[in-house]
Amino acid sequence: MYTDFKLYTVNCTLTKGVFIMRMYEIIEKKRDGFELSFEEIEFFIKGYCGGTIPDYQASALLMAIFLRGMNERETSDLTMIMAASGDMIDLSAISGIKVDKHSTGGVGDKTTLIVGPIVSACGIPVAKMSGRGLGHTGGTIDKLESIPGFRTAISIDEFISNIKKIGIAIAGQTGNLAPADKKIYALRDVTATVNNISLIASSIMSKKLASGADRIVLDVKTGSGAFMKTVEDSTALAQAMVRIGHQTGRKTLAVITDMDIPLGNAIGNSLEVIEAVETLKGKGPVDLEEVCIELASRMLQLGEQGTYEECKTKAGQTLKDGSALGKLEQMIDQQGGNIKVINDNTLFGQAAHSFDFTAVRSGYISHINTDSLGIASMVLGAGRETKESVIDYTAGIILNRKTGMRVERGDVIARLYTNRPERVSEALDILEQAFLIGNDEPAKRPLILGIVEN
Amino acid sequence: MYTDFKLYTVNCTLTKGVFIMRMYEIIEKKRDGFELSFEEIEFFIKGYCGGTIPDYQASALLMAIFLRGMNERETSDLTMIMAASGDMIDLSAISGIKVDKHSTGGVGDKTTLIVGPIVSACGIPVAKMSGRGLGHTGGTIDKLESIPGFRTAISIDEFISNIKKIGIAIAGQTGNLAPADKKIYALRDVTATVNNISLIASSIMSKKLASGADRIVLDVKTGSGAFMKTVEDSTALAQAMVRIGHQTGRKTLAVITDMDIPLGNAIGNSLEVIEAVETLKGKGPVDLEEVCIELASRMLQLGEQGTYEECKTKAGQTLKDGSALGKLEQMIDQQGGNIKVINDNTLFGQAAHSFDFTAVRSGYISHINTDSLGIASMVLGAGRETKESVIDYTAGIILNRKTGMRVERGDVIARLYTNRPERVSEALDILEQAFLIGNDEPAKRPLILGIVEN
Numbered sequence: 047m048y049t050d051f052k053l054y055t056v057n058c059t060l061t062k063g064v065f066i067m068r069m070y071e072i073i074e075k076k077r078d079g080f081e082l083s084f085e086e087i088e089f090f091i092k093g094y095c096g097g098t099i100p101d102y103q104a105s106a107l108l109m110a111i112f113l114r115g116m117n118e119r120e121t122s123d124l125t126m127i128m129a130a131s132g133d134m135i136d137l138s139a140i141s142g143i144k145v146d147k148h149s150t151g152g153v154g155d156k157t158t159l160i161v162g163p164i165v166s167a168c169g170i171p172v173a174k175m176s177g178r179g180l181g182h183t184g185g186t187i188d189k190l191e192s193i194p195g196f197r198t199a200i201s202i203d204e205f206i207s208n209i210k211k212i213g214i215a216i217a218g219q220t221g222n223l224a225p226a227d228k229k230i231y232a233l234r235d236v237t238a239t240v241n242n243i244s245l246i247a248s249s250i251m252s253k254k255l256a257s258g259a260d261r262i263v264l265d266v267k268t269g270s271g272a273f274m275k276t277v278e279d280s281t282a283l284a285q286a287m288v289r290i291g292h293q294t295g296r297k298t299l300a301v302i303t304d305m306d307i308p309l310g311n312a313i314g315n316s317l318e319v320i321e322a323v324e325t326l327k328g329k330g331p332v333d334l335e336e337v338c339i340e341l342a343s344r345m346l347q348l349g350e351q352g353t354y355e356e357c358k359t360k361a362g363q364t365l366k367d368g369s370a371l372g373k374l375e376q377m378i379d380q381q382g383g384n385i386k387v388i389n390d391n392t393l394f395g396q397a398a399h400s401f402d403f404t405a406v407r408s409g410y411i412s413h414i415n416t417d418s419l420g421i422a423s424m425v426l427g428a429g430r431e432t433k434e435s436v437i438d439y440t441a442g443i444i445l446n447r448k449t450g451m452r453v454e455r456g457d458v459i460a461r462l463y464t465n466r467p468e469r470v471s472e473a474l475d476i477l478e479q480a481f482l483i484g485n486d487e488p489a490k491r492p493l494i495l496g497i498v499e500n
Numbered sequence: 501m502y503t504d505f506k507l508y509t510v511n512c513t514l515t516k517g518v519f520i521m522r523m524y525e526i527i528e529k530k531r532d533g534f535e536l537s538f539e540e541i542e543f544f545i546k547g548y549c550g551g552t553i554p555d556y557q558a559s560a561l562l563m564a565i566f567l568r569g570m571n572e573r574e575t576s577d578l579t580m581i582m583a584a585s586g587d588m589i590d591l592s593a594i595s596g597i598k599v600d601k602h603s604t605g606g607v608g609d610k611t612t613l614i615v616g617p618i619v620s621a622c623g624i625p626v627a628k629m630s631g632r633g634l635g636h637t638g639g640t641i642d643k644l645e646s647i648p649g650f651r652t653a654i655s656i657d658e659f660i661s662n663i664k665k666i667g668i669a670i671a672g673q674t675g676n677l678a679p680a681d682k683k684i685y686a687l688r689d690v691t692a693t694v695n696n697i698s699l700i701a702s703s704i705m706s707k708k709l710a711s712g713a714d715r716i717v718l719d720v721k722t723g724s725g726a727f728m729k730t731v732e733d734s735t736a737l738a739q740a741m742v743r744i745g746h747q748t749g750r751k752t753l754a755v756i757t758d759m760d761i762p763l764g765n766a767i768g769n770s771l772e773v774i775e776a777v778e779t780l781k782g783k784g785p786v787d788l789e790e791v792c793i794e795l796a797s798r799m800l801q802l803g804e805q806g807t808y809e810e811c812k813t814k815a816g817q818t819l820k821d822g823s824a825l826g827k828l829e830q831m832i833d834q835q836g837g838n839i840k841v842i843n844d845n846t847l848f849g850q851a852a853h854s855f856d857f858t859a860v861r862s863g864y865i866s867h868i869n870t871d872s873l874g875i876a877s878m879v880l881g882a883g884r885e886t887k888e889s890v891i892d893y894t895a896g897i898i899l900n901r902k903t904g905m906r907v908e909r910g911d912v913i914a915r916l917y918t919n920r921p922e923r924v925s926e927a928l929d930i931l932e933q934a935f936l937i938g939n940d941e942p943a944k945r946p947l948i949l950g951i952v953e954n
């Protein structure tokens with residue numbers, strides 16, 4: 047049984063086919079820590095997606111990549127090959143520099159709904175393909191769909207035509223955007239090979255490359271509510287993605303932002319849209335506005351709208367003069383939504399039940415396990431527990447207090463909205479565990495933790 | 501998409517089932533370098549063999565094991581769990597200490613055909629389950645089947661009854677001996693996870709444990725014709741297997757023997773049986789006899805037949821007094837074979853063609869790539885190129901010269917026997933590459949390179 051490899055080669059080539067054999071050699075090479083060539087990575091991706099390379103070989107290679115790593119060149123190659131596996135959206139019909147924005151995701155992250163209109167109001171075309179929420183709560187597309195009538199499933203033609211007409215469109219990703227990434231992600235998801243910087247970076251960037259933007263701003267979130275829990279990990283991921291952008295000719299800049307505390311006060315789909323509208327009116331939470339202005343300024347900067355400081359002033363101006371809010375209104379109208387929601391929250395519908403979560407002791411909120419707030423929101427109906435779950439747009443949490451604030455025993459820390467009263471005690475239990483109340487005022491954590499650019 | 505693991509846990513448990521999820525955690529644990537518990541290894545093996553754990557998760561775990569390793573305890577546990585996955589043969593009906601012998605395989609390794617009869621002639625019951633050749637040339641079972649009429653597919657009952665009656669039986673492995681190992685080996689074979697000491701050791705030892713012997717002698721071959729090319733690797737494998745034996749209560753001793761040079765002069769099925777018979781007559785090649793006497797002595801030693809020196813004398817005596825040859829004759833007779841082959845080689849049949857391989861220059865044979873001799877024999881018909889190939893028992897190679905010997909240009913180094921004259925030039929080309937003829941007499945390599953015992 048244990049004979050040498052040469053025999054194996056003979057048997058394998060003859061009986062198991064050239065694909066399995068060549069893939070065997072690729073696995074072996076990475077297993078032993080060697081660099082894979084462009085051709086080898088392409089052979090893997092094309093073969094796996096084409097069905098000639100089986101799952102079990104792909105997962106063995108992914109584990110070898112996870113443990114042995116990929117260098118800069120291999121990571122860029124993987125990204126480009128995955129991007130080219132499906133449609134490559136052509137935005138050349140839209141004039142101007144197209145700047146895309148991507149967030150690695152967090153709890154209460156409604157920045158796209160604010161940043162998009164700001165940037166568009168400044169004259170930079172916003173062509174944004176967004177995903178549904180695979181996290182605890184809905185994604186941008188789910189949030190937009192909480193607006194009565196809003197259509198996110200628009201064709202590429204309508205998408206481009208809307209941008210040409212009003213300067214902004216946010217649509218769901220088409221089924222054929224980087225399908226190789228989709229297939230490989232699904233396999234990583236069940237084989238414990240998700241959490242690797244090269245694989246994460248190439249997965250994110252492959253979709254960005256396929257989406258057709260010229261330049262990319264990345265919002266890499268860090269902390270208890272983010273995928274990356276530490277600044278070090280976030281920075282490493284940001285660097286990997288910026289390098290891919292550089293290698294593939296798409297200027298990319300990453301902003302590392304805090305997600306140790308929920309962004310803004312609203313968690314849940316229509317609750318977040320309402321908060322975004324308030325922010326566009328200049329009446330939003332300070333932290334949310336600060337992050338949105340930062341991201342918008344960086345997008346404008348990449349779009350060559352002036353220096354960073356100039357771009358920041360321009361971005362701020364759109365909140366004051368109502369032009370950003372006007373852009374959101376135009377987009378809602380263009381994509382079939384009811385624009386009256388902007389001035390009438392009740393049009394979103396209301397959850398049948400609300401409950402208070404109160405402080406069990408007096409003191410300062412010293413830490414929030416932000417992920418748990420996402421899970422509690424999901425339990426209330428705001429997210430998908432299974433792929434088949436239907437999101438309740440009205441469900442969610444509004445925070446009255448966040449990390450660093452003083453509370454007295456019995457103060458309402460948060461209000462819960464739901465149509466599932468039977469699951470409220472479960473959500474309250476999760477919140478109980480999530481909040482840490484101490485005696486001392488904790489040190490303030492900056493919102494913008496760093497910038498990574500090439 | 502990139503959210504944290506907790507979410508994953510929630511989704512996965514609900515949508516993908518408990519098996520996939522628990523296996524996910526096992527993969528993750530080993531991926532991060534932690535030790536797996538008995539229960540976790542058992543969950544994996546039972547789930548994979550039972551079909552509840554898919555190939556792609558199994559291969560991801562195997563790659564993690566390959567790169568992170570398993571400790572002594574994990575390796576023993578894996579071995580025992582795989583051994584228990586099928587039939588556990590009960591040899592208790594046979595009185596005396598049952599000593600099994602296993603070789604890691606090499607070119608021209610016909611030791612079982614000699615060692616079995618020697619040991620049996622000394623009064624130790626020999627209950628040997630053997631495999632077919634997955635290497636270049638046939639395995640022990642293929643070799644025995646080259647004897648006209650010999651039956652290797654005998655029932656467990658017949659196997660045990662034969663041993664009780666004449667003290668020896670050599671049979672093919674039943675289909676249900678360590679089936680988990682079989683399934684896992686097949687997956688390792690196509691995912692570049694074969695060559696790992698823990699996995700190799702547990703694979704070999706699981707079959708030994710299931711075969712029911714009380715004690716085990718391992719012949720770990722090393723060199724250009726063996727799976728393990730270096731003494732260091734062979735020693736590591738031997739140590740791993742001896743430790744498993746210790747941990748599972750089966751006293752195990754390993755002999756590291758040379759396989760840099762073919763053992764004996766015959767390669768090919770009936771050619772090797774003929775050489776084995778000659779050796780039992782006391783007229784075999786010196787190297788082959790030395791290794792066989794060593795292995796037999798160690799088996800007798802484990803069988804408590806005296807000191808090593810006493811056992812060696814006993815073993816040697818059986819060649820002189822013909823008792824070992826008598827045992828082979830009894831076994832052939834008992835298993836339906838024609839005992840006349842012992843004194844009449846022509847009963848094996850003859851290959852239709854023979855060709856000489858001659859020295860292209862004068863000098864000393866300084867090295868033989870022994871694996872290549874196996875491949876050349878396979879090309880001539882002695883082994884299986886594919887799983888479906890039918891072995892030609894008469895095909896093979898007889899060596900006139902081996903490493904260390906002087907040759908003059910034109911001397912016959914080897915004679916090739918085949919019924920495929922059209923493939924002789926291919927075989928000759930392989931041999932041309934395999935022999936290195938230098939000017940100086942090379943240093944002599946010892947045959948017995950070491951003993952590993954607990």
